[in-house]
Amino acid sequence: MALLRALALVLIAGATALAQSAGYGVGRTPTAAEIRAWDIAIGPGGEELPPGKGTVREGAQVYRAKGCAGCHGPNGTSGKAPTLKANRGKDAETWSRGRILPVRAPHATIVWDYINRGMPLNREGTLTPDEVYALTAYLLFINEVIAEDDVMDEKTLPKVKMPIGDDYAKLPDWKPRTPRLKGYFHQPR
Amino acid sequence: MGSKQPARREFLKSGAALAGGLTLGAATPALGQSPAGSQSHDQHPAPAMIKEGHDQIAYGERSKHVTSVRIAHGGRPSPDSWGLTFHVAAPLQDSVGVITPSSLHYMGTTRGSFLPDIDPQEHQLMIHGLVDRPLTFTVADLKRLPSVTRLHFIECAGNRSSRRAKTVQDTHGMTSCAEWTGVLLSTLLRECGLKGSATWFVAEGSEEIKGASSMPIAKAMDDCIVAYGMNGEAVRPQQGFPVRLMVPGFEGIFHTKWLRRIKVVDRYYMNYNDYGHLDRDPKVAALDYQIGPKSVITFPSGSQQLPGKGFYEISGLAWSGGGAIKLVEVSTDGGKRWNKAEFKSTPQRMAHARFGYMWNWDGQPTEILSRCTDEIGQVQPSREQIAKYWNRPYDQTFSVPGLDNSIQPWRIASDGSVTNGFA
Numbered sequence: 001m002a003l004l005r006a007l008a009l010v011l012i013a014g015a016t017a018l019a020q021s022a023g024y025g026v027g028r029t030p031t032a033a034e035i036r037a038w039d040i041a042i043g044p045g046g047e048e049l050p051p052g053k054g055t056v057r058e059g060a061q062v063y064r065a066k067g068c069a070g071c072h073g074p075n076g077t078s079g080k081a082p083t084l085k086a087n088r089g090k091d092a093e094t095w096s097r098g099r100i101l102p103v104r105a106p107h108a109t110i111v112w113d114y115i116n117r118g119m120p121l122n123r124e125g126t127l128t129p130d131e132v133y134a135l136t137a138y139l140l141f142i143n144e145v146i147a148e149d150d151v152m153d154e155k156t157l158p159k160v161k162m163p164i165g166d167d168y169a170k171l172p173d174w175k176p177r178t179p180r181l182k183g184y185f186h187q188p189r
Numbered sequence: 190m191g192s193k194q195p196a197r198r199e200f201l202k203s204g205a206a207l208a209g210g211l212t213l214g215a216a217t218p219a220l221g222q223s224p225a226g227s228q229s230h231d232q233h234p235a236p237a238m239i240k241e242g243h244d245q246i247a248y249g250e251r252s253k254h255v256t257s258v259r260i261a262h263g264g265r266p267s268p269d270s271w272g273l274t275f276h277v278a279a280p281l282q283d284s285v286g287v288i289t290p291s292s293l294h295y296m297g298t299t300r301g302s303f304l305p306d307i308d309p310q311e312h313q314l315m316i317h318g319l320v321d322r323p324l325t326f327t328v329a330d331l332k333r334l335p336s337v338t339r340l341h342f343i344e345c346a347g348n349r350s351s352r353r354a355k356t357v358q359d360t361h362g363m364t365s366c367a368e369w370t371g372v373l374l375s376t377l378l379r380e381c382g383l384k385g386s387a388t389w390f391v392a393e394g395s396e397e398i399k400g401a402s403s404m405p406i407a408k409a410m411d412d413c414i415v416a417y418g419m420n421g422e423a424v425r426p427q428q429g430f431p432v433r434l435m436v437p438g439f440e441g442i443f444h445t446k447w448l449r450r451i452k453v454v455d456r457y458y459m460n461y462n463d464y465g466h467l468d469r470d471p472k473v474a475a476l477d478y479q480i481g482p483k484s485v486i487t488f489p490s491g492s493q494q495l496p497g498k499g500f501y502e503i504s505g506l507a508w509s510g511g512g513a514i515k516l517v518e519v520s521t522d523g524g525k526r527w528n529k530a531e532f533k534s535t536p537q538r539m540a541h542a543r544f545g546y547m548w549n550w551d552g553q554p555t556e557i558l559s560r561c562t563d564e565i566g567q568v569q570p571s572r573e574q575i576a577k578y579w580n581r582p583y584d585q586t587f588s589v590p591g592l593d594n595s596i597q598p599w600r601i602a603s604d605g606s607v608t609n610g611f612a
Contacts, residue, residue: 023380026333027324034325035317038450041391041401043458080270095469105464114461118300118398121271168467169474171457176411177512179567181475181591184578187566 042113046158049112052129053153056146059138062131066120076142081121090144094163102139106168108152108160112136133157257283259293262363263347265301273301274427276345278362281487281506287340287534287541289365291425297345297363297441299400299462305447307395309423309431314377314415318390318453321382328431331417334372334380339414340540342366342508344480345441346466349593352585352611357490360597360609364483364508366541367428369435370418375410378453386455392434395449401460402443404436406453412437412539415448437539438479438510440592442466468591476591480510482569483594484517484544484561495605498552505530506541509563513538516562519546523556523598524571530559538564550601556610558598571596572611 030038042048054062063069073079077087086097097103102111116132118124127135137152146152146160172180179186239245239252261267262276269275277296279289289295309328317323348363356362383406390409393401404413414435417424424430429446436443442462457463468474484507489495503521507514514536518527528546536542544559560569572595576583579590589595598610 024334026330027326027380028330030315030317030323030325035315035323038315039317039452040399041393041450041452041458041460043454044456099465101461101464104467106467107459110459110461110464117401118461122397124397124399168469169471171478172471172475174405174407174478176407177565179511179565180479180481181472184472184476185481185568185570185574187562187568 040113040117042109042116044107044109044158046109046154049109049154049157050129051154052133053151054130054132054134054137055151056134056137056141056148058130058134059136059141062127062134063138066123066127066131066135068120068135071121076139084139085142090163094165094167097143097163100143102136102143102145104164106162106164106166108136108140108145108157108162111139112152112157257293259295260358260362262295262345262359267296267301269301271301273303274298275301276347276363278358279365281357281362281364281485282490282493284487284506285504285543287366287506287543288420289367289541291367291420291422291428294365294367294419294425294428295343295345295363296427297347298396298446299394299398299442302396302398302400304426305396306426307431307447312395312431312449314432314448314450316377316381316451316453318451319384319387319455320378320453321384322380324377324381326377328417331372331415331432334376336370336418337373337414338368338370338418339435339437340366340368340537341414341435341437342480342539342541343435343441343444344483344508346477346592349589350595350597350609350611352609354491354609354611356492357485357487357597360491361485363441364506364541366506366508367420368418369414369416371414371416371432371435374413374415374434374451377415377451378406378409381453383453387453389454389457391450391452391454391458391460392443392445392448393450393452394429394445394447396447399449400442400445400462401458402445402462403454403458403460404439404443408436408439438512440478440480440510470590473590478592480508480592481594482509482511482514482561482563482567483507484514484559484569485597486519486557486559486599489557489601489607490599491607491609493607495550495601495607497605498550500547500549503530503546503548503557503559505544505559507536507544507559507561508539508541509561509567510539511567512564513540514542514561515564517542517544518560519544519548520558520560521546521548521550521555524558524596527560552603554601554603556598556600558596558610560596569594569596 071081076084088097133152140146257280259277262278267274279295314326345363350360354360432448434445486505488504507517517530519530530544530546533543573583600608600610
C-alpha cells in the first residue's frame with residue numbers, strides 16, 4: 001500500500017516528492033493502548049471521555065477530600081487560586097459573570113479536561129475518572145448550569161447546555177501571508 | 190583576585206619576551222618598562238583578571254559588569270507562592286542585534302507552571318489522530334530528519350504597554366527572538382500521512398499541566414517547526430527542552446513547550462488554552478491570534494538618560510506575525526514627521542528586525558516614536574488611531590482590543606531623562 005502511494009506520488013509530483021512523501025522510515029508505531037493512555041485531549045463531542053460517573057454530592061465530598069478548598073476557598077470563592085463560582089447567577093448575562101471556567105466554557109468537556117490534566121496542583125493525574133466527573137458536576141451545579149440531581153458521565157457531560165451557547169466569536173479561517181483582519185490598518189494597495 | 194595579580198604579571202612579562210607586542214596588544218605597552226607592582230608609573234595598567242575556574246572554561250559566563258536581567262512581568266512574582274513560574278520579561282533596553290540570548294529569553298507558561306526536568310533519552314513525541322500511520326519519535330529520531338534553522342520571535346499575548354510601565358522591559362519585554370533549529374512539522378505530518386478530513390491539530394506539552402492548544406493544519410503545513418535547537422545549542426528547559434513547537438507569528442502560548450503530542454483532528458478542539466482566549470467579537474478574535482506588525486525603540490527608552498544634546502543612534506526592534514518587516518519609520522518630533530530608519534541586517538519572516546536612525550538632539554523636550562509596515566502591507570497604528578477605528582473615545586480607559594501592537598511613545602525631557610509617553 002505504502003509502495004503504491006509512493007509510486008502514485010512520483011507520477012503526480014515528480015521525483016522531488018519522493019524524498020518528502022515516501023517516508024524516511026523514522027519513528028515507531030505506537031500501540032493502540034499507548035495512544036489511548038496518552039490521549040487526554042477531550043474534544044467538544046466528548047469521544048475521548050473514559051467511562052465513569054459522578055454526582056454533585058460526590059463532587060462536594062471530593063472537593064473537600066482532595067484539598068481543592070485549600071486553594072480555591074471552601075465554596076469555590078475567596079481562595080488564592082482562581083475563583084470557581086461566579087458572583088452573579090444564571091439570570092445574569094454570561095459574559096458579565098466573569099472568566100470562570102464552568103460558566104464561560106462553551107463545552108462542559110473543557111471543565112472535565114482541565115481538572116483531569118491540571119488538578120490538583122502537584123498531584124496532577126491522580127484523580128480517578130469518577131472523581132473528575134463528580135468535581136465537574138459540583139462546579140457546574142454551584143454555577144447553576146446543571147441541577148442538583150443531574151449525574152455526569154461520558155454520555156451526559158458532552159450534552160450539557162452551557163450558558164454561553166454560541167455567543168462567542170469563531171476564529172478566522174487562517175491562511176498564510178494574509179492580514180489578520182481585513183481593513184484593519186493596511187497600506188493602500 | 191588582586192592577590193593573584195603579581196604572579197600573572199610575571200607571566201605576562203615572560204610572555205612578552207617570547208611573543209613581543211603582538212599578543213599583548215596596545216593595552217599594555219608600558220608593562221615591560223615598569224617594575225612589577227609600581228603601578229603609579231603605569232600609563233595603561235593591565236585590567237584585573239577574571240578567575241577562570243573549570244566551570245568558566247567549560248561554559249563561559251558574561252562579564253560581571255554586565256548585569257542585565259529578566260524581571261517578573263505584570264505584577265505576579267515568578268516563582269510565585271506555589272513555586273510556579275508565570276511570566277518573565279526580557280531586558281530589551283540592553284539588547285543589541287536581533288537575537289535574545291537564551292538566558293534572557295522571555296518566559297511564559299500556561300497557568301503558571303513548574304519547570305519539568307526531562308531526560309531527552311526518555312522523551313517521546315507522539316503524532317496520532319487523523320493520520321494514516323500514527324508515529325512516535327524520540328529526540329534522536331527527530332535529529333535524523335531534514336532540519337531547518339530559522340530566526341523567529343515569540344511574543345506573549347499579554348505584551349502590552351500601560352501608563353504604569355516605566356521601562357521597555359515593562360512595556361515590551363514579553364517578546365524575544367532566537368535562532369531555532371528543528372524539523373518542520375510538515376515533514377513529520379507527511380511521515381504520518383494526513384487524512385483528508387484533517388483540518389486542525391492539538392499540540393500538547395509534557396509539563397505537569399500538559400498545556401494544549403488548537404491550531405489550523407494550514408499553519409502546520411506552512412512553517413511550524415518541532416525545534417530541538419536554540420541559538421546554537423539545545424533548547425533551554427525554560428523554553429521547552431528537549432523539543433518545543435514553533436508556530437511563527439502566532440501568539441506565544443501556541444509555541445507548545447516540552448512537546449509530547451500532536452493530535453490531528455477535524456475541528457477546533459477548544460482546549461483549556463483555547464477557552465482562555467475566547468472573545469465575543471469576531472473582529473477581536475481575529476486580532477487575538479496572529480501577532481500584528483509592531484515596533485519599539487529600545488534606546489533611548491523609559492528610565493534611560495541622555496547625557497546631553499548631540500548625536501545618538503536611536504535603536505529599536507520591529508516584528509510581525511504576517512511576515513518580514515518591510516519598513517520602519519522613526520519620528521523625533523512627536524509624530525509630525527516620519528523618517529525612514531535603517532535595517533541593521535536583512536529582516537527575516539516572523540523575526541525581530543533591528544533598526545536604527547541617527548538623531549541630532551537639540552536638547553529640547555520632545556517625543557520619539559517608531560512605526561513599521563510588514564511585507565503584506567499591515568501597518569502599526571497609534572492608540573489614537575485604534576480608538577478611532579473602534580469608534581471609542583481615546584482616553585485613559587481605552588484598552589486596545591485584541592493583541593496590542595500600538596506605537597510606543599517615549600518622552601525626552603530637557604534634562605535628557607526618558608519616560609513612558611503613555612504615563
